Amino acid sequence: MQPLLYDNTLDTLFMVWWSTFYAVLFGVPAGVLLHLTARGAILQNVVVNKVLGAIVNVGRSFPFLILIVVLIPFTRLLVGVSIGPTGAVVPLAIAAIPFFARLVEAALREVDHGLVEAAQAMGGGTWTIVFKVLLPQALPALVAAVTTTVIQLIGYSAIAGAVGGGGLGNLAYTYGYQQYETSLMITTVVELILLVTVVQLLGDLVVRRLARRGTRPSSVVRVGLRRARTEEPAAVTEAA
């Protein structure tokens, strides 16, 4: 039973890792493009914005189970198989890209437009604005978006597992549910809970580190909770 749990955990991590990788790889450009082509933005382009927005919306409205089925031919074309962890990465990534793109768009929207103007006033072009202003300034929000996406993908991977994708979802379904191995099912669920918790905690930690840049000199890191709390408003006004 132990090797079974170990192998399937690795499968889940494999699926989540690669689908997150592709979600970020394609979601960041898509989100940036959505942001830049919006009305009043620096590359305002109604057609591109509407078309991209529509694709994202369609991608996001598909129930994941249906998406897997619909994508079977495409998956087979792309990676040669449509089942197993490798086959599951394709629908997982396809589901995560539009999801992540919207989160990126929202994160970029939070960047103060004054900063974009300052960069423009310095003679900065689109490249400068994206890579030196928007993305670095939105980094804490982007990390939070990755965290949310990873957790979403852990959930989706369990569904993918149940339809032949392998991983913890598959384990819980085939052994735990279909073969009445309740203890195995509970173990799997607990492991998923732990996984999600750890990802969230790690994500929060990184976000806090990034968001607090400069609000707390490294020499006073050891100061207790009270001090940290009094510094919170400063960080908030700065973000505003």
Next chain:
Amino acid sequence: MTEFPVITTTGLTKVYRSGDRDVTALDGVDLHVREGEVYGVIGQSGAGKSTLIRCLNLLERPTSGTVTVAGQELTSIAGRGKRAGARLRAARSHIGMVFQHFNLLSSRTVQDNVELPLEILKVDRRERSRKALELLDLVGLADKAKAYPAQLSGGQKQRVGIARALAGDPKVLLSDEATSALDPETTRSILTLLRDLNRQLGLTIVLITHEMDVVKTICDSAALMKNGRVVEQGTVAELLATPGSELARELFPVGGEPSADDRTVVDVTFHGSAATRPVISELARTYNVDISILGAAMDTVGGKQIGRMRIELPGRFEENVVPIGFLREQGLQVDVAEVADTADAADLTIPAPAAQLQKEGAK
């Protein structure tokens, strides 16, 4: 300061479409800013001054009209699209701009913020660092290079903003309400810094503000904006010399009520050469009249006194035609104040020849 115009706008107009209504933010603005001067644009919020300054580096594209900065007509190199082409970007990198809310990147240290314009100019790393530290030294923040903006006070942040604006060696600095988010004392120190930079570097500064004090403290010239139009503009001395100038009245406000009914209250405006002579005591001695000063707002600029003074002469206006004529002869501008409406000195000027005649008669 030279006569060479470093910023000129002609017929600058900006119309915003909001829904199906057109809102005119700028309505044919002709601005002339001379090299090396500090030029203040003042007006209430909604007067169009923010749109105006943002049109000077084409952050805002004017609907019509031209903008020329340092001999380059920006409106002709801008192209038609919303995107800034390479030539406009190159021109912008030599026009500094500071903002009300500083607009520093919280993700970068102070030094890296100052280096950003240099990165855009593709200056190499070592030179960037040297220049940024030099600029931080210039604004008095050499010790804060490694700090993040969040660790600085408002005044310090604006100093970083100024250092950043100077990184491209601009001829012109645009200041968009740079002191409006600061307390009075910090405002003063930032204005002093701007004044010093203006003198040391020969930097031309255009600033917009809603605070008359800012104009009074550092501006050589000023423009008053109302409803998208420049209603008055000129050097402070020129404005003072303009009868009925609203800006002059705001810059040098005088108040004070007459002590009795049969008194003549006049507002005397000092500008130019007469202001170096003790005109008031000359008047008192020559005509043997008692003069009380009800209010005065005077400044000494370049050794010359400029400003306004409200004085009271005994007797009604008819009895004081001669002393008033004397003041006019000294090259001063004299407006008889409407007693009932002290804030708005009426422009009751008697024709100079008539005063001359009466003066002859008195002799």
